[in-house]
Amino acid sequence: MFKELVEKKRYSFHEGFNDWRDAVRAACQPLLDDGTITPIYPDEIIKKVEELGPYIVIAPNICIPHAQEGVGVNDTAMCFMKTEKPVHFDPNDPEKDARIFVVLASTNNNIHLENLSALSETLSDEAIVAKVLEAKTPEDLLKVEE
Amino acid sequence: MAKLKVIAACGSGMGSSQIIKMKLEKAFKKLNVDAEIYHTNVGDAKSQANNYDVVFCSESLVGTFTGVKATVIGLKNLLSEKEMTEKIQEKIIDKK
Numbered sequence: 431m432f433k434e435l436v437e438k439k440r441y442s443f444h445e446g447f448n449d450w451r452d453a454v455r456a457a458c459q460p461l462l463d464d465g466t467i468t469p470i471y472p473d474e475i476i477k478k479v480e481e482l483g484p485y486i487v488i489a490p491n492i493c494i495p496h497a498q499e500g501v502g503v504n505d506t507a508m509c510f511m512k513t514e515k516p517v518h519f520d521p522n523d524p525e526k527d528a529r530i531f532v533v534l535a536s537t538n539n540n541i542h543l544e545n546l547s548a549l550s551e552t553l554s555d556e557a558i559v560a561k562v563l564e565a566k567t568p569e570d571l572l573k574v575e576e
Numbered sequence: 577m578a579k580l581k582v583i584a585a586c587g588s589g590m591g592s593s594q595i596i597k598m599k600l601e602k603a604f605k606k607l608n609v610d611a612e613i614y615h616t617n618v619g620d621a622k623s624q625a626n627n628y629d630v631v632f633c634s635e636s637l638v639g640t641f642t643g644v645k646a647t648v649i650g651l652k653n654l655l656s657e658k659e660m661t662e663k664i665q666e667k668i669i670d671k672k
Contacts, residue, residue, distance in 0.1 A: 478587045482618065483636035485587045488595065488654040496591035498617070525652065526636070534591050543594065550595045554655040 431548045432571040435510045439464070441568055446515030450484075451476050454495045457511040457531040466509075467535050470502030484519035484526045491563065492553055493517070493528035499536050506541040508549065509533040512565060530562055580604075580611040580668065583625065583646070585633040589617030595654050596632050603660045607669065630668060632660075647671075 435441050440460045447453040458472040474497035479486060487493045509532070516527035532549055536542035552558055552575070561574045584600060586592035593615040604611040616624070618633065618640050625631055625644040633641070635650035649663050 482587045482640070485592060485634040485636050487636075488592050488634065489656065490653065492655070494591050494595075496588055498588045499590050520636075536590060542590070546591070546594050547598060550598055550655060554599075554657070 431508075431552050432510070432574055435508065436568045436571055438507075440507065440509040441571065442511045443566060444511065444513045446513050447517050450479075450517050450519045453493075453511075453513065453517040453528075453531065454479075457493075457495055457509065457533050461507060461509045461533060461535060466503070466505045466507045468502040468504070471497060471535065474498065474501050479519070487519050487526045487528050489553070490525055491516070491527065491529045491559065493519075493531045494534055494549070495531060496534035496536075499539075503535045503537055506536045506538040506545070507533075508535075508545050510571070512562065530559070578610075580609055580630065581628040582611050582613045583621045583628045583631045584613055584615040585618050585621035585631055585637065586615075587618060587637070589615060589620065592634055592654055593617070596634075596651065599654065599657060599660055600632060603657055603664055607661065607664055609664065609669065 454475055455472050461467045475495045478497055486495050511531040513529050516529050518527055520526040565571050584593045584596035597613045597615040600613055618637055625646045628646050631646050631648045635652050638648055638650035641648040649667055653659050
């Protein structure tokens with residue numbers, strides 16, 4: 431999973447963000463740059479979270495920004511971001527803090543399902559998550575799955 | 577036990593709900609529960625919930641399902657098979 435993300439330059443590393451909305455936008459930036467998504471997509475993600483709560487934080491430290499298929503999305507892709515400091519989604523719930531972000535975009539359900547399956551498989555492994563949290567460069571990411 | 581009808585729900589129906597579905601399939605298999613799992617967004621899930629036995633969603637979405645007849649199970653950690661297995665055992669199997 432990380433090899434492909436690094437090869438396609440779909441990753442970024444940041445110190446931290448005071449506002450989770452800025453974190454979501456930054457996580458989406460590489461996909462905006464390569465035309466996979468349009469600016470509507472991060473707007474949609476943010477709107478849904480404002481409406482429903484931080485359901486995109488799926489596990490401690492792990493956030494998967496995504497919104498509905500077909501709105502502002504041109505291709506199927508994942509994009510990785512890591513922050514050094516936790517991003518707070520709910521000021522009253524530290525379990526909704528995140529440092530690992532994987533943006534999901536989909537136009538092709540089969541590829542999307544393969545992506546999701548790889549993602550859930552990889553990030554269910556606590557040893558891998560610990561290594562990802564330590565990663566500071568794309569080279570570190572490549573070593574995670576070795 | 578008759579086949580269990582399950583909905584996995586998330587805000588958009590395309591990310592977290594599919595992860596819940598993948599994880600649930602494994603968990604149900606291990607527990608020997610015959611289940612059919614459908615994944616969708618919360619709006620759709622709420623309107624269809626009465627045709628299903630159980631709804632699984634992220635804990636932050638549980639409030640959306642107030643008033644539905646189905647058992648609603650909120651998950652803290654969508655990647656934790658342990659949490660899922662324990663909740664299936666406690667809220668589904670032990671209740672039968």
